[in-house]
Amino acid sequence: MRQPAVLGGPPAFPDGLPFARPFTPPLAAVTGRLGPSYDRGILTNGPLVRELEERTTERLGVAHVVAVASCTSGLMLVLRHLVASGGSVALPSFTFSASAHAPAWCGLLPSFVECQADTFQVDVSDLEARLDGTDAIIATHVFGAPAPVEQLEKLAESAGIPLVFDAAHALGSRRQGRPVGASGHAEVFSLSPTKLVVGGEGGLVATNRDDVAEAVVLGRDYGNPGDYDCRFPGVNARMSELHAATALESLSMLDDHLVRRHALADRYRAGLESVDGIAVQVVDDGDSSTYKDFTIRVDDDFGISRDVLATALAAEGIDTRRYFFPPVHAQQAYAHLAPAKLPVTDDVAGRVLSLPMFGRLGLDAVDAVVEALTAVHHYADQVGARVPPA
Numbered sequence: 001m002r003q004p005a006v007l008g009g010p011p012a013f014p015d016g017l018p019f020a021r022p023f024t025p026p027l028a029a030v031t032g033r034l035g036p037s038y039d040r041g042i043l044t045n046g047p048l049v050r051e052l053e054e055r056t057t058e059r060l061g062v063a064h065v066v067a068v069a070s071c072t073s074g075l076m077l078v079l080r081h082l083v084a085s086g087g088s089v090a091l092p093s094f095t096f097s098a099s100a101h102a103p104a105w106c107g108l109l110p111s112f113v114e115c116q117a118d119t120f121q122v123d124v125s126d127l128e129a130r131l132d133g134t135d136a137i138i139a140t141h142v143f144g145a146p147a148p149v150e151q152l153e154k155l156a157e158s159a160g161i162p163l164v165f166d167a168a169h170a171l172g173s174r175r176q177g178r179p180v181g182a183s184g185h186a187e188v189f190s191l192s193p194t195k196l197v198v199g200g201e202g203g204l205v206a207t208n209r210d211d212v213a214e215a216v217v218l219g220r221d222y223g224n225p226g227d228y229d230c231r232f233p234g235v236n237a238r239m240s241e242l243h244a245a246t247a248l249e250s251l252s253m254l255d256d257h258l259v260r261r262h263a264l265a266d267r268y269r270a271g272l273e274s275v276d277g278i279a280v281q282v283v284d285d286g287d288s289s290t291y292k293d294f295t296i297r298v299d300d301d302f303g304i305s306r307d308v309l310a311t312a313l314a315a316e317g318i319d320t321r322r323y324f325f326p327p328v329h330a331q332q333a334y335a336h337l338a339p340a341k342l343p344v345t346d347d348v349a350g351r352v353l354s355l356p357m358f359g360r361l362g363l364d365a366v367d368a369v370v371e372a373l374t375a376v377h378h379y380a381d382q383v384g385a386r387v388p389p390a
């Protein structure tokens with residue numbers, strides 16, 4: 001067994017292995033696509049944005065897709081339309097901060113609920129138990145694996161409140177064979193650089209509801225329908241033609257990108273299967289993840305903590321992320337709220353580690369990450385004695 005770098009062995013990646021890299025389309029294809037809009041002086045919210053909306057509407061099998069400047073602004077515009085200011089929104093704490101910031105910007109009170117220890121998705125029973133008095137639900141498709149969509153829809157329907165999905169990670173995911181994107185009152189995707197389809201920045205609001213689509217179309221343009229008599233205080237959340245050109249070219253690569261990520265995830269799974277104390281995120285049977293992130297949980301049997309493992313992998317040149325740590329309810333931004341008791345979330349957030357995952361990652365690099373991680377486990381006692389706990 002090779003010596004881990006943290007104990008003096010040679011690092012697995014002397015030049016470093018990045019955590020993520022955008023799967024960018026060729027620059028010439030982007031500029032070629034942008035050219036006609038650019039030459040006509042149409043720099044924002046033009047024909048390329050329309051084309052992106054049409055293509056994603058078709059791909060997702062949904063009535064409307066409205067392109068916006070980011071997933072965060074899309075969530076804000078949807079929530080502003082669906083929930084009266086001053087209301088409260090139930091959402092998992094095990095998610096990216098923007099899932100909570102969006103309602104907070106709408107004057108809504110986030111109310112945090114637990115996640116499942118194996119899928120990392122929102123815990124529907126805990127959500128149900130805490131739902132009294134809340135005015136809406138937000139659920140995230142965590143790391144691209146679909147959330148329990150049908151259970152959430154049933155719960156929201158019986159409570160008579162809107163359900164919005166933070167689908168930032170999920171453009172390309174499938175729930176029981178169907179593309180993620182057509183559930184709840186709206187699903188909102190991100191096109192930022194760590195996602196599979198990249199626009200540079202950008203978001204897509206997918207919805208079957210005409211009223212939601214209309215509110216986002218108006219809201220992304222200050223609330224101005226064109227007569228400068230704004231119907232409500234909107235924002236500038238328009239998408240530029242350059243972002244749409246990049247996203248359209250990137251979208252053409254999505255199916256190839258998904259094949260690559262699935263092969264990488266399968267390789268990680270096969271390699272990590274026999275390592276004690278490592279659990280890989282569980283994806284429901286019949287579902288397909290984008291693997292926006294490939295995330296493991298480091299249990300006690302591994303012999304060292306998640307943070308010590310991250311330090312040991314960094315010594316190998318392997319970049320990782322502690323997604324999502326700290327969980328949102330424990331972040332300073334929400335310290336003014338009544339403290340939420342979320343023991344499962346606290347435990348999961350203290351154990352998760354996302355490993356390098358990107359479209360141009362090689363299978364040989366995955367093998368080398370697995371080998372490095374296995375070596376760290378083999379020498380866990382010595383590594384634990386060498387690396388101070390965080």
Ligand SMILES: Cc1ncc(COP(=O)(O)O)c(C=O)c1O
Pocket residue numbers: 069070071072073095096098099140166168169189190191192202203
């Ligand atoms: C779960 C989740 N929601 C929302 C966002 C915010 O997306 P954007 O940067 O497009 O606003 C992110 C960003 O990575 C995310 O991971």
